[in-house]
Amino acid sequence: MSVIDSDRPTAKPGRQGRTPEPRKRRGGVSGRSYIPYALIIPAAAVMLGVLAYPLFQLFNLAFQNVNDYLHLVNPGTAKYIGFDGFTKVLSSGDFWDSVRRTVLLVLEVVLLSVVLGLGVAVLLNRVSNWAKVTVITVLMFVWAIPAIVTGTVFRWLFASTSGVVDYICYLFGGKGMLNHDWFADPTQGLYVVVAVSVLWGALPFLVIGFNAAMTQVPKELVEAATLDGANGWQAFRHVVIPVIKPFLIVATALSVIWDFQVFGQIWALRQNSPEPGYRTIGVYLYMQGIGSSHYSSSAVTSIAMILLMLAVLVFYIRQVVKIGEQD
Numbered sequence: 001m002s003v004i005d006s007d008r009p010t011a012k013p014g015r016q017g018r019t020p021e022p023r024k025r026r027g028g029v030s031g032r033s034y035i036p037y038a039l040i041i042p043a044a045a046v047m048l049g050v051l052a053y054p055l056f057q058l059f060n061l062a063f064q065n066v067n068d069y070l071h072l073v074n075p076g077t078a079k080y081i082g083f084d085g086f087t088k089v090l091s092s093g094d095f096w097d098s099v100r101r102t103v104l105l106v107l108e109v110v111l112l113s114v115v116l117g118l119g120v121a122v123l124l125n126r127v128s129n130w131a132k133v134t135v136i137t138v139l140m141f142v143w144a145i146p147a148i149v150t151g152t153v154f155r156w157l158f159a160s161t162s163g164v165v166d167y168i169c170y171l172f173g174g175k176g177m178l179n180h181d182w183f184a185d186p187t188q189g190l191y192v193v194v195a196v197s198v199l200w201g202a203l204p205f206l207v208i209g210f211n212a213a214m215t216q217v218p219k220e221l222v223e224a225a226t227l228d229g230a231n232g233w234q235a236f237r238h239v240v241i242p243v244i245k246p247f248l249i250v251a252t253a254l255s256v257i258w259d260f261q262v263f264g265q266i267w268a269l270r271q272n273s274p275e276p277g278y279r280t281i282g283v284y285l286y287m288q289g290i291g292s293s294h295y296s297s298s299a300v301t302s303i304a305m306i307l308l309m310l311a312v313l314v315f316y317i318r319q320v321v322k323i324g325e326q327d
Helices: 034-062 068-072 084-090 093-124 129-144 147-157 164-171 186-214 219-227 232-260 264-269 281-291 295-326
Strands: none
Touching: 034 295, 084 295, 093 129, 093 186, 093 232, 093 281, 093 295, 129 186, 147 164, 147 186, 147 264, 186 232, 186 264, 219 232, 232 295, 264 281, 281 295
């Protein structure tokens, strides 16, 4: 028997035969895209309320001639001097010397900390679990030690009398290092002792962060690179580094920000009275504001410090936004 076309069931007109149309979203804001903004507004308002008044007072103070005497004894004599305070600070050789020391110290410490942090993180991925847990526990303990305590410990280690570092150098053939004064030359004291103490405190965050980032590298990619003839360094450079690059960039930017503000280690190493050769911009700011009671000059220095850090902060924020967009 033949099947007649008219006997075939046909779709009934109505809702069953129609393709459901996507529901239109109402309002000016599509979907729930307003929720992140609603959640962030309270935090932004609190942050603005906490920072707005101090920043206003900082800029207001920078255009005055306020010092300890005018502020405490005769406040009425304080007056606005315009940009004379900026001219005085920016024309000071001591200020630019502190900036130069800070930039050199930051470049040295950040480079060494990133390289050593990557190296130790690679080693942690190749040891047993109990060794990894032990090392990470020690690193967390080091990270929890305050900067002042770290500076005090390193002052003892590098002491010219009964210093552990001098004795170790003596044992390894450095006959003239037995009572060597590491702090006599500010160049050696700043770029060796201070750098090592800052590096000691910076490594835990970088090692733990790099180790966590490397666990996200697919093992299949490394194995494929090895099968294609790549050695260990080539696999690390062309496979591991591109995967951990977002964290590497963010960690480097954060290291620059933190190392730019170094103060506690220098203050403890020089026993609360750093010589001019040890004055980075953070120490210089403290000596001007608290040590010499030049409040207006320290306000100008603070603004200059903020502007110097602005480029790094903008770079850091852009990288965070890019990482968020990629996710």
